[in-house]
Amino acid sequence: MRFYDTKAEKSYVNPTKIEAIFRLCVRLKSNFERADSVKLISSHLTKEVMELSALAPTRTRRQQVHLTTNATWSKEEDALLTQIASQSETVAWSSIAKFFPNKTAPQLAGRWEKVLNPCLIKGSWTREEDEIILKYVAENGDKDWAKLALLLRGRTGKQCRERFKNHLDPNVAKVAWTEEEDKLLIELHEKMGNCWTKIATFFEGRTDNCIKNRWNSTLKKRLERMKKGEPLVMKRGRKPKGYYDNIPKPDLSNINNIDLQLSPVCSSPVHPPQRLSVIELAPLTETLPIFKQKKVDGPREMLTLEQNRLDLQRMLQAALA
Known part of the structure; x- marks a missing residue:
């Protein structure tokens, strides 16, 4: 077996030395379990142990930064990033990252290009934009969305992909969900959880986003009501059979004996209509x-x-x- 050092140089290490280091590690483990103080362990930190640590794989800078990064963004961070990025057209994200101790350069670039950039368009899509997407997909296929975004100013590659996958793709089913599809989705969700991409492989014409929306907006709430024993919400505009049977009806037997107080301007035998000048x-x-x-x-x-x-x-x- 060959081992390589951290400098990625193909230097061969003696297998006998590795076996000695392995035996030393086993002995250190047994001593550590019986140790009463750290001094016993530190006495065994020999040259072989230092060589073993040198052979151990090390983390890259990206992996080290990833351990301390924070996925959430504060208002102060957004304001600072907007102030810095809006000053020039070309931004050196690696140099800006020093102002954000818990963020990496790719995170800064993604936050600016996909969220904070004032040139982004987040409204509804126009017919011209849809035609450009359909023409691009017909010529190049459904790939290289970043390249397509260059043709649509203010749109990101992710926006273009979601627009086509969820709306413009002719293979997407736009009919109502059937009872069989709902049952299948419930069964698959019990096995796979929120793995919408995997679940979408069992449905024809349903995208992962469509399946996720169906679960969160309808089926999840329906199952929660069933577990609590609550009645399911009826569809809008429909009432169950016998809904109006329990509503009390007004008593119309004495309607002729009601004394109506008519206004003087109303038409009645007692008070004829009056004309106003x-x-x-x-x-x-x-x-x-x-x-x-x-x-x-x-x-x-x-x-x-x-x-x-x-x-x-x-x-x-x-x-x-």
Whole structure:
């Protein structure tokens, strides 16, 4: 067996020395289990142990930084990154990383290019953008999304990929979910969990994003209600059979004996309808909200309000005639 040092040089190490180091490690382990102090262990740190540590694989700088990186971003970090990255078109992310002790250069680049860049477009897609995506996929296939993003200013490669995979792909099924599909999704989720990409291989025309949305928006909530013994929510606009049977009905037996208090302007044998003159209608129209003049820009606005007032008076007269 060949062993190589940390400098990636193909230097051959004597197997007998490796066997001696291995025996030393076994002895150190047994001594460590019986040791009462650290002095007993430190006395066995010989030259062979140092050579063994030199042969051990070391972590790269990326692996070391990864142990201390934080995936979450604070408002202060976003503000600082925006201030630095917006000053120049070409950004040296490796040099900027020294201002962020818990972030790597790829993290800084991804945060700026996919989240903070003000040139990004996060709204709805236009028909022209969809046509560019379909034309690109027809010529190059569904790959190299970063190259496609160069044709769509303000869009990232991830956005282009999700747009095609979830909406524009003709193989994506856009019909409603069937009961058989729901049962299959529940069974697969019990076995695989949230591995949506693996689950999508069992469905024809359903993407991983579509399956994830179906589970989180419908099936997950339905199963939680079933476990709690709660009734399932009915579909909008439908009521179960017999829903209105328990609603009390009004008593209409004494409806003829009800004394109705009619207004003087209502049509009744006791109180004939009264007509209001234009002079009597004027205070009524002035109190309506649409004629309250908060701000008048000019004589044209005043004429419009006056015309509306006269039109309303004519309508009221015609209704009361």
